[in-house]
Amino acid sequence: MSAEIVPLRPRASEPSLAPMLAVTAPGMNAVNSVILDRMQSQIPLIPVLAGHLISGGGKRMRPMLTIAGAELCGYQGTRHHKLAAAVEFIHTATLLHDDVVDGSDLRRGKATANIVYGNPATVLVGDFLFSRAFELMVEDGSLKVLKILSHASAVIAEGEVDQLTAQRHIETSEERYLSIIGAKTAALFAAATRIAAVVAEKNEAEERALEDYGRNLGIAFQLVDDAIDYDSEASESGKGKGDDFRDGKMTLPVILAYARGDAEERRFWQDAIAGFSNSDEDLAHAVELINRHDTVSATRERARHFAQRAIDAIAGFPAGEARNAMAEAAEFAVSRRY
Template sequence: MTADIVPLRPRETGPSLAPMLALTANAMNRVNAVILDRMQSEIPLIPALAGHLIAGGGKRMRPMLTLAGAELLGYQGARHHRLAAAVEFIHTATLLHDDVVDGSDLRRGKATANIVFGNPATVLVGDFLFSRAFELMVEDGSLKVLKILSNASAVIAEGEVDQLTAARQVETSEERYLSIIGAKTAALFAAATRIAAVVAERGEADERALDAYGRNLGIAFQLVDDAIDYDSDASEMGKGRGDDFRDGKMTLPVILAYARGSESERAFWREAIAGHKSSDADLDHATALIASHGAVDATRERARHFASRAIDAIAGFPASAAHAAMAEAAEFAVSRRF
């Protein structure tokens, strides 16, 4: 089932993540201190490998959502610092595992941990970071927070397995694709934002609103990630161009191009997704087909729909710097090229 398209409000200038970064800067320093402390181990390989990825940059979107949600609700405590670190550890662990599963060799413009340190060490350090995340959750003492984040961890794993089973399945539907990204990406966005309402001791309605904001933002974010694989070069993306194509992933640009294509084009996609056409020339042909059917533009339009839903989810909260920053972050998520 396809989503109706809801346009975002027009802006005079391009949206930016800068307001969100400024809003959460001081709190993020405290989160980073927790991350640095908790990634330490007497086994030198563990902080070396974890630090390789954590120091590699990234937008830190998920922990920022916990911090921004707390600001939105006027929370004055400090519990959210450790929980935001737990969120980042969960995310980092999934990235380490994903790079092993996908055989990736580039992330954020750097060699992936599995290339530098090998697959076994990368998987095990990912397990270590998951364990650290759960330590932080338990130390917080809230069974509700533990339930939200542990459930998100399970849903992420289910989404990754579902994506693995959908790989090289050219008949994958848009509905299944949205289900996959709702699990593997949006679940942690939703949980990261929702726990802010828990620590702020707000009611169920506020929890649901922040959950909806994070979930819709996460879907929009992943849709744009999948579009970027076909309309940006490797230097912009910070990863290998065409990785999704060569891995046989049925992302939305491919699903739409396949559905809109001629029989000869569909024959190409069947061969490509099966892994029989993976050269640079094949990637160029795939990119041309996607462009000819407007599949990237359509993917970005769907992302705008979910970003609008994210903004609408927090419409009931009072105007504030946090509210404006969260709304602009949703707009940035769909306008970005990297």
């Protein structure tokens, strides 16, 4: 990566999501009410399957960004509640579809919807949630908001397809990897934060600043997710350890380990990513190589760079609880173990 790796400024204590939760609590209560109401259907399976994931203990970072961004902008209205719910529905729909594509059997520490209810129902309920999201956007009435969120939805899909085509391709570059996660993860973070400035009627520069915050936070968040796959137990991360390895996903810890390895190590990675070596013993060897070349730490260092960029993006907004909470949320995204 050509950009300089900039460390986060030191903190006196371990960063926490608690300030973000406190700042957004009233707004998120309203968002959760919208989510509960709009996931209902006369078809009983729809709210049951949607609720399996929506009530599954996720951090709800994306809708929180919309609420926090509105607080940062001093917005006093309620439009952002429905829009934050739309953001969460888009995210949930992509998770449901991802689990089908990946054949995942564990998310947030419990069986995925596709394992419990089957692939067809999971895909269709994901489609239902996408549709609900667009209903909420249309109700808001802002073409600008609709353009931002609909574009983000298209970019997410492109990122997922790009990731699929990069799967089991050992020569995937760090640049392509960053492009993939910028699309499949960071695009919704960026859109979720930017729409807060839109509803608050802020100027273009402030919109872009919040968008930059969200995008850089999203990249940092995904980098850490990919590091955790080789660094934490399933009980901590809520998914099976080594899922990315067995799926042949080219994430940064692997890209760096492959680049830093000798000829024998590279042959192992070629076989592993191609799907020929993916036993528990192979996973253990992969983790050993990743530890040998310290690529989990290197991945977290890159995450710190993007987290600092997120913090710097909102430096021009008024100091206060909202800005402090958003800055600490960026630091938490890097330090977290789950």
